[in-house]
Amino acid sequence: MRIVSALAAALLLAALLVMGINAGPESRLIIVYYDGWEQLRQLASLGLQILNYQGDVLAALSYDEQIEALRRVGFPVRIVDPAAEPQAYYLAYPYPASDRSALCEAEAAYPYASDVFIVRATPARAERLALRGVDIVKLPRSIALPSPQPMTAALQASPAYSPAVQAMVDAVSPTLLIHHVCKLQDRDQLTYCNELGTRFSYASTGIDEAAQYLYDEHRGLGLLVMYDPFLHNSTPMTNVVAELPGVGPDSNHVYVLSAHYDSLSEDPENVAPGADDNASGCAAVLEAARILSQHEFSHTIRFIHFAGEEQGLFGSAHYAEQALQRGDWIDGVVNLDMIAFESVPPADHIVEIHAGTDPSSLALADAFIGSILDYGLLLTPQEIGVGATWRADHSSFWSRGYPAILGIEDFDDFNPHYHGARDTLANMNTQLMVEYTKAAVATIAELASSHRSSPTPTPTPTLAPLRMYLPLVNENSH
Numbered sequence: 001m002r003i004v005s006a007l008a009a010a011l012l013l014a015a016l017l018v019m020g021i022n023a024g025p026e027s028r029l030i031i032v033y034y035d036g037w038e039q040l041r042q043l044a045s046l047g048l049q050i051l052n053y054q055g056d057v058l059a060a061l062s063y064d065e066q067i068e069a070l071r072r073v074g075f076p077v078r079i080v081d082p083a084a085e086p087q088a089y090y091l092a093y094p095y096p097a098s099d100r101s102a103l104c105e106a107e108a109a110y111p112y113a114s115d116v117f118i119v120r121a122t123p124a125r126a127e128r129l130a131l132r133g134v135d136i137v138k139l140p141r142s143i144a145l146p147s148p149q150p151m152t153a154a155l156q157a158s159p160a161y162s163p164a165v166q167a168m169v170d171a172v173s174p175t176l177l178i179h180h181v182c183k184l185q186d187r188d189q190l191t192y193c194n195e196l197g198t199r200f201s202y203a204s205t206g207i208d209e210a211a212q213y214l215y216d217e218h219r220g221l222g223l224l225v226m227y228d229p230f231l232h233n234s235t236p237m238t239n240v241v242a243e244l245p246g247v248g249p250d251s252n253h254v255y256v257l258s259a260h261y262d263s264l265s266e267d268p269e270n271v272a273p274g275a276d277d278n279a280s281g282c283a284a285v286l287e288a289a290r291i292l293s294q295h296e297f298s299h300t301i302r303f304i305h306f307a308g309e310e311q312g313l314f315g316s317a318h319y320a321e322q323a324l325q326r327g328d329w330i331d332g333v334v335n336l337d338m339i340a341f342e343s344v345p346p347a348d349h350i351v352e353i354h355a356g357t358d359p360s361s362l363a364l365a366d367a368f369i370g371s372i373l374d375y376g377l378l379l380t381p382q383e384i385g386v387g388a389t390w391r392a393d394h395s396s397f398w399s400r401g402y403p404a405i406l407g408i409e410d411f412d413d414f415n416p417h418y419h420g421a422r423d424t425l426a427n428m429n430t431q432l433m434v435e436y437t438k439a440a441v442a443t444i445a446e447l448a449s450s451h452r453s454s455p456t457p458t459p460t461p462t463l464a465p466l467r468m469y470l471p472l473v474n475e476n477s478h
């Protein structure tokens with residue numbers, strides 16, 4: 001593919017801008033093949049209304065003149081939905097990947113990247129897709145790309161062993177982690193580990209009890225805690241957000257450790273214990289909060305439990321959008337989702353760190369893997385770049401231009417109890433959860449105490465995130 005020359009870029013910019021401000025029925029959903037992060041950034045800066053990107057392909061809303069302009073400068077473009085409906089698209093990951101029969105629940109399904117489709121669906125059809133086992137991710141009307149200046153201090157952090165961080169790693173308690181999973185997998189908290197709980201997003205009580213449990217646990221540590229409520233399809237849902245404020249001039253920089261707390265199964269109203277998916281991640285966040293809250297850091301740390309993940313990442317999408325609107329400086333998000341399963345044998349301890357192709361997110365993944373190595377943890381990390389998944393809450397931050405990674409178990413050794421009534425503590429590998437929690441503690445501790453080599457930008461912290469947001473002109477059109 002030809003590199004976009006200055007002249008061609010000018011032509012493309014003119015076509016994109018002129019047409020981009022008109023929103024109308026003639027917009028088309030297109031798939032564009034591109035080559036590398038710089039080209040992706042170039043397309044975004046020229047005003048293409050990107051809905052999603054993968055390693056070498058992106059989805060966008062576009063008009064005929066834009067499509068011609070893209071083709072003229074050498075981009076292969078495929079029109080997949082000639083009469084686009086901007087708010088109706090989801091990424092869809094059939095499970096198992098070879099069984100695509102459930103995609104018939106959508107109005108239309110378009111092959112996109114490896115094992116992932118773009119589907120067009122009403123909210124009701126999207127719910128049916130999720131209940132038939134398809135992981136779905138609601139696509140925003142347009143995304144923001146990260147600032148060209150990497151925001152994460154991870155790039156500057158020189159990974160070095162620290163006895164102070166070693167002490168925090170050593171403080172991780174397997175007993176407390178298991179205790180949290182027990183509490184979360186039960187509906188009836190009086191009955192310990194009865195394997196009959198549900199944290200289905202629409203369940204009448206279990207999900208609220210879980211939110212209350214998370215809130216109380218964080219408050220018991222002395223942290224600032226708040227509910228972050230939102231409506232999804234007129235159902236009230238809430239994230240739970242706890243904060244450990246940073247100390248000093250860099251405290252406006254934030255690191256997030258997160259995990260969704262809702263769960264799913266074939267009979268979710270009654271039984272959805274979700275121990276691995278994702279009481280394990282929530283337990284890690286709680287335990288990291290317990291340990292880190294006993295120390296001071298120069299950066300602010302937020303511990304967040306997201307709701308509505310299984311319906312299409314709605315809690316994290318809400319949070320990331322609000323963070324961008326507020327102008328929060330989130331330097332990195334470490335999201336944990338399913339960190340407690342592996343088959344024994346082989347007990348190879350392989351875990352996947354999904355970073356995508358953004359340099360800041362890759363630096364964050366390097367920091368996480370560096371922690372695993374520095375503290376001798378029993379994990380075999382694999383960094384996933386081009387093929388990284390969007391099917392967890394970290395991707396809501398990617399869509400809003402924030403660096404983020406997903407920590408998850410080995411996809412090639414997939415939990416057979418996934419989204420089932422047997423996803424319980426009894427079927428978990430607690431050692432993997434313990435080691436993962438240690439890695440999260442070490443990574444957040446190191447990042448949150450790192451010193452920035454460049455001065456902190458003067459107040460008006462909204463400037464940088466908003467500036468990268470604005471070129472996507474269609475976001476503001478109606």
Ligand SMILES: [Zn+2]
Nearest residue numbers: 277278337338
């Ligand atoms: Zn999950």
